[in-house]
Amino acid sequence: xxxxxxxxxxxxxxxxxxxxxxxxxxxxxxxxxxxxxxxxxxxxxxxxxxxxxxxxxxxxxxxxxxxxxxxxxxxxxxxxxxxxxxxxxxxxxxxxxxxxxxxxxxxxxxxxxxxxxxxxxxxxxxxxxxxxxxxxxxxxxxxxxxxxxxxxxxxxxxxxxxx
Amino acid sequence: xxxxxxxxxxxxxxxxxxxxxxxxxxxxxxxxxxxxxxxxxxxxxxxxxxxxxxxxxxxxxxxxxxxxxxxxxxxxxxxxxxxxxxxxxxxxxxxxxxxxxxxxxxxxxxxxxxxxxxxxxxxxxxxxxxxxxxxxxxxxxxxxxxxxxxxxxxxxxxxxxxxxxxxxxxxxxxxxxxxxxxxxxxxxxxxxxxxxxxxxxxxxxxxxxxxxxxxxxxxxxxxxxxxxxxxxxxxxxxxxxxxxxxxxxxxxxxxxxxxxxxxxxxxxxxxxxxxxxxxxxxxxxxxxxxxxxxxxxxxxxxxxxxxxxxxxxxxxxxxxxxxxxxxxxxxxxxxxxxxxxxxxxxxxxxxxxxxxxxxxxxxxxxxxxxxxxxxxxxxxxxxxxxxxxxxxxxxxxxxxxxxxxxxxxxxxxxxxxxxxxxxxxxxxxxxxxx
Numbered sequence: 073x074x075x076x077x078x079x080x081x082x083x084x085x086x087x088x089x090x091x092x093x094x095x096x097x098x099x100x101x102x103x104x105x106x107x108x109x110x111x112x113x114x115x116x117x118x119x120x121x122x123x124x125x126x127x128x129x130x131x132x133x134x135x136x137x138x139x140x141x142x143x144x145x146x147x148x149x150x151x152x153x154x155x156x157x158x159x160x161x162x163x164x165x166x167x168x169x170x171x172x173x174x175x176x177x178x179x180x181x182x183x184x185x186x187x188x189x190x191x192x193x194x195x196x197x198x199x200x201x202x203x204x205x206x207x208x209x210x211x212x213x214x215x216x217x218x219x220x221x222x223x224x225x226x227x228x229x230x231x232x233x234x235x
Numbered sequence: 236x237x238x239x240x241x242x243x244x245x246x247x248x249x250x251x252x253x254x255x256x257x258x259x260x261x262x263x264x265x266x267x268x269x270x271x272x273x274x275x276x277x278x279x280x281x282x283x284x285x286x287x288x289x290x291x292x293x294x295x296x297x298x299x300x301x302x303x304x305x306x307x308x309x310x311x312x313x314x315x316x317x318x319x320x321x322x323x324x325x326x327x328x329x330x331x332x333x334x335x336x337x338x339x340x341x342x343x344x345x346x347x348x349x350x351x352x353x354x355x356x357x358x359x360x361x362x363x364x365x366x367x368x369x370x371x372x373x374x375x376x377x378x379x380x381x382x383x384x385x386x387x388x389x390x391x392x393x394x395x396x397x398x399x400x401x402x403x404x405x406x407x408x409x410x411x412x413x414x415x416x417x418x419x420x421x422x423x424x425x426x427x428x429x430x431x432x433x434x435x436x437x438x439x440x441x442x443x444x445x446x447x448x449x450x451x452x453x454x455x456x457x458x459x460x461x462x463x464x465x466x467x468x469x470x471x472x473x474x475x476x477x478x479x480x481x482x483x484x485x486x487x488x489x490x491x492x493x494x495x496x497x498x499x500x501x502x503x504x505x506x507x508x509x510x511x512x513x514x515x516x517x518x519x520x521x522x523x524x525x526x527x528x529x530x531x532x533x534x535x536x537x538x539x540x541x542x543x544x545x546x547x548x549x550x551x552x553x554x555x556x557x558x559x560x561x562x563x564x565x566x567x568x569x570x571x572x573x574x575x576x577x578x579x580x581x582x583x584x585x586x587x588x589x590x591x592x593x594x595x596x597x598x599x600x601x602x603x604x605x606x607x608x609x610x611x612x613x614x615x616x617x618x619x620x621x622x623x624x625x626x627x628x629x630x631x632x633x634x635x636x637x638x639x640x641x642x643x644x645x646x647x648x649x650x651x652x653x654x655x656x657x658x659x660x661x662x663x664x665x666x667x668x669x
Contacts (some may be wrong), residue, residue: 098314109462117420125589135463136459137467143448143452144453149448150608188465227425230607232607
């Protein structure tokens with residue numbers, strides 16, 4: 073590549089893998105630092121869902137609600153996480169979409185599989201993630217993250233992990 | 236087994252939550268007899284529309300016929316018994332079975348049989364109800380809320396609901412346009428525990444400060460200057476509300492219990508935004524629409540009602556002022572499905588519906604920071620009840636301090652009473668011992 077670009081796909085993959093690791097290691101405060109101050113985090117109830125405003129979601133958090141959600145995960149009185157959930161996740165099939173070199177923003181599509189274990193029960197989650205990333209001050213920030221679970225429309229037991 | 240011995244004043248035997256034989260008895264004597272919520276008419280607005288659900292673990296379908304009438308049918312082919320309609324909802328003029336192609340109209344009549352030769356001895360005739368999709372014995376609607384009973388005899392829906400209809404009225408009357416519509420998708424979750432637990436929990440004023448401690452503390456420590464598009468604003472407020480002290484529940488919250496097992500918790504929120512949304516940017520537009528439709532006095536009266544959860548035993552729990560409804564479906568003695576629906580008030584600003592959705596995400600979403608602690612609690616009850624040593628579960632809080640407000644309607648001492656649980660089990664016993 074002749075021109076100096078804001079980011080390479082390797083840098084973005086490294087970022088996604090690091091993010092996945094923070095979640096598996098339950099380092100929620102560090103994970104929150106990856107998000108910009110007006111970021112949103114969204115797990116729709118259907119892959120056809122167009123917006124989080126006129127339809128219920130599995131999760132739709134603005135920055136404020138995301139902070140509260142993470143603070144609860146670190147609260148010692150959280151019954152649903154006692155004992156804590158263990159996860160192991162694989163991120164793959166990373167592709168870049170809608171690259172805007174001028175503003176240094178990019179949409180990144182990836183697939184994921186997570187094995188979750190808690191209280192002698194194991195579950196598998198899988199689906200597609202769309203990261204809306206911006207690059208500034210030499211760092212990536214998540215401006216928005218949409219996670220489409222393959223079983224989003226299914227009947228599930230309580231979910232306390234983040235995707 | 237003598238069922239009468241399982242319910243006593245102030246306590247129930249743990250088997251009512253654990254025994255698969257009792258669950259079978261419940262399906263037969265309670266869920267196949269009582270009025271069971273099927274759906275709201277707005278889920279099938281046009282001819283050909285259908286919505287599939289279950290009554291007593293049996294597949295049923297609510298349909299809108301070409302003549303605009305609503306029908307509730309068993310979702311089963313009159314030929315070999317396959318479930319005819321597999322999508323949860325949709326529109327079709329004709330229901331065709333996947334197995335041998337028998338087809339039915341929206342009211343369940345058999346209208347076509349491919350390769351009809353050979354059935355002569357079987358007397359299969361087009362239009363014969365014996366070979367149709369069977370109509371459930373009774374179905375009725377209260378202002379758009381459709382209920383069905385698998386029993387051909389029994390009290391009317393009006394008698395069954397009694398004055399708990401005021402909660403339905405509260406929900407509908409809030410609409411400036413005079414009607415409500417189910418919209419915004421379905422929030423689903425499953426818990427490992429008996430179906431009765433959620434009815435107990437939804438009018439239990441004592442539990443939030445224990446069960447929801449993690450989300451209460453997280454919300455209390457939230458910096459309010461952080462960016463919110465509305466989601467966090469409603470969500471954090473709701474979590475904080477769960478933390479009101481027990482003294483508030485004793486002094487300011489009421490609990491009422493009704494014939495046929497219904498109940499509601501009232502006067503819960505003193506938060507203006509959540510009760511009547513007077514501080515919301517859209518409130519002015521909503522209020523003026525309501526005032527225009529109903530007149531000022533009526534509008535004020537409508538907005539002054541503050542009911543929290545209304546339980547309609549044994550299938551739904553709804554929040555009239557927050558426009559939410561949960562359908563509780565028992566799957567087995569220790570597995571229960573819950574479906575959450577939202578209502579749009581006709582004639583209300585769009586922003587108000589967005590708040591309804593935000594509220595649903597906090598109260599009914601499977602990953603809600605509030606709900607997940609309830610689900611964990613049901614799971615622990617299921618496991619804990621297996622323990623021997625004491626066969627009895629206490630339901631006696633506030634016992635002996637109830638007052639009769641109107642015929643058959645009891646008001647508890649305060650919002651921390653277990654009146655609704657005792658009332659539910661009295662009614663439960665009368666169904667099961669018949």
